[in-house]
Amino acid sequence: MGKLHEDLRDVVDCGLPSALEVMGERWSFMILRASFNGIRHFEDFLVQLGIARNILSNRLGRLVEHGILQRVPCPDDKRRIEYRLTEKGFDLLPAMVSLRQWGEKYGTGVPSNPVLVDRQDRLPIARIQLHAHDGRPLEYEDLDWEDRANIGQIEVIGNCGC
Amino acid sequence: MGKLHEDLRDVVDCGLPSALEVMGERWSFMILRASFNGIRHFEDFLVQLGIARNILSNRLGRLVEHGILQRVPCPDDKRRIEYRLTEKGFDLLPAMVSLRQWGEKYGTGVPSNPVLVDRQDRLPIARIQLHAHDGRPLEYEDLDWEDRANIGQIEVIGNCGC
DNA sequence: GTTTTTAGTTGCAACTTGCAACCTTAGATA
DNA sequence: TATCTAAGGTTGCAAGTTGCAACTAAAAAC
Numbered sequence: 001m002g003k004l005h006e007d008l009r010d011v012v013d014c015g016l017p018s019a020l021e022v023m024g025e026r027w028s029f030m031i032l033r034a035s036f037n038g039i040r041h042f043e044d045f046l047v048q049l050g051i052a053r054n055i056l057s058n059r060l061g062r063l064v065e066h067g068i069l070q071r072v073p074c075p076d077d078k079r080r081i082e083y084r085l086t087e088k089g090f091d092l093l094p095a096m097v098s099l100r101q102w103g104e105k106y107g108t109g110v111p112s113n114p115v116l117v118d119r120q121d122r123l124p125i126a127r128i129q130l131h132a133h134d135g136r137p138l139e140y141e142d143l144d145w146e147d148r149a150n151i152g153q154i155e156v157i158g159n160c161g162c
Numbered sequence: 163m164g165k166l167h168e169d170l171r172d173v174v175d176c177g178l179p180s181a182l183e184v185m186g187e188r189w190s191f192m193i194l195r196a197s198f199n200g201i202r203h204f205e206d207f208l209v210q211l212g213i214a215r216n217i218l219s220n221r222l223g224r225l226v227e228h229g230i231l232q233r234v235p236c237p238d239d240k241r242r243i244e245y246r247l248t249e250k251g252f253d254l255l256p257a258m259v260s261l262r263q264w265g266e267k268y269g270t271g272v273p274s275n276p277v278l279v280d281r282q283d284r285l286p287i288a289r290i291q292l293h294a295h296d297g298r299p300l301e302y303e304d305l306d307w308e309d310r311a312n313i314g315q316i317e318v319i320g321n322c323g324c
Numbered sequence: 325g326t327t328t329t330t331a332g333t334t335g336c337a338a339c340t341t342g343c344a345a346c347c348t349t350a351g352a353t354a
Numbered sequence: 355t356a357t358c359t360a361a362g363g364t365t366g367c368a369a370g371t372t373g374c375a376a377c378t379a380a381a382a383a384c
Contacts, residue, residue, distance in 0.1 A: 018269025095260035107180025114307040118294040145276040
């Protein structure tokens with residue numbers, strides 16, 4: 001475990017390798033999706049995903065190790081363990097939704113269900129896209145790569161630019 | 163190849179499994195990132211990523227197979243092959259950026275470079291997040307899962323809701 | 325016509341995966 | 355109290371996947 005992944009790390013200046021170290025594994029996003037849908041127990045993941053026991057055990061362990069899930073023993077039944085999303089885990093929602101939207105657009109064409117809605121008006125959320133620092137939506141033609149050194153001083157807090 | 167992935171497909175109503183069939187493989191997102199950065203040739207991917215030749219060959223083939231990259235032989239030097247992003251490939255940008263931002267926030271702390279900027283003002287793009295159909299930014303507390311059947315009629319074109 | 329460059333393929337060893345069977349601890353039942 | 359069942363694992367094995375190094379094929383350079 002690990003040897004394959006460590007190489008990815010120091011290849012380039014990019015958050016991607018460290019993200020992929022956990023989330024690049026085959027079942028990680030599926031487990032995350034189940035978590036977002038409220039699944040919390042080992043056997044429920046097992047049934048929902050059709051994953052092998054040992055792999056699920058291993059993946060849950062790795063997700064916990066990386067602070068994406070939290071392992072909480074139930075106080076009322078000490079056999080049961082709850083795997084809950086941490087804040088770090090919740091922060092993966094945009095990435096997951098974006099991948100899901102892409103898969104839905106180009107994949108088998110099966111509409112996803114259930115669907116994320118805005119609690120206020122019960123309407124589906126918007127398609128995820130890139131925005132400028134001031135909120136204007138950006139298409140690929142509006143973008144450029146720039147060396148960080150050339151924009152260091154005018155950078156605005158809250159924008160990461162990557 | 164493929165046997166492992168087909169199972170993911172029909173597990174749930176979700177675009178995620180079909181997205182992960184290609185992009186869930188260990189090197190796919192790294193190759194995609196290199197493509198977004200302008201890398202187009204076999205040997206350049208090889209050097210930039212430090213990936214094994216046979217794996218790169220295999221992954222490029224799969225990305226082409228899935229219509230994410232296009233294999234274009236150069237007319238001036240017929241040894242050379244260009245791997246170019248298709249529209250389907252470009253559409254993965256939000257997912258990649260979102261993952262990258264997450265990795266940058268929680269990973270090794272190394273700032274990504276180069277950085278995506280708005281061509282108009284040369285400022286870094288905003289952090290990717292979820293928005294309501296009318297553009298309001300949404301946090302996780304503002305969201306709910308809803309069965310597609312309950313919102314089928316009021317659904318707005320351009321919103322996918324997943 | 326020999327060498328170099330680009331984009332691969334092949335063989336092998338090491339690692340990872342999936343499946344089935346087993347183990348461990350805690351509650352439930354009698 | 356002993357036994358049964360449920361929840362969450364671990365272990366062993368066969369099959370599949372990966373990485374490395376060495377080899378090949380075709381086109382360009384010298």
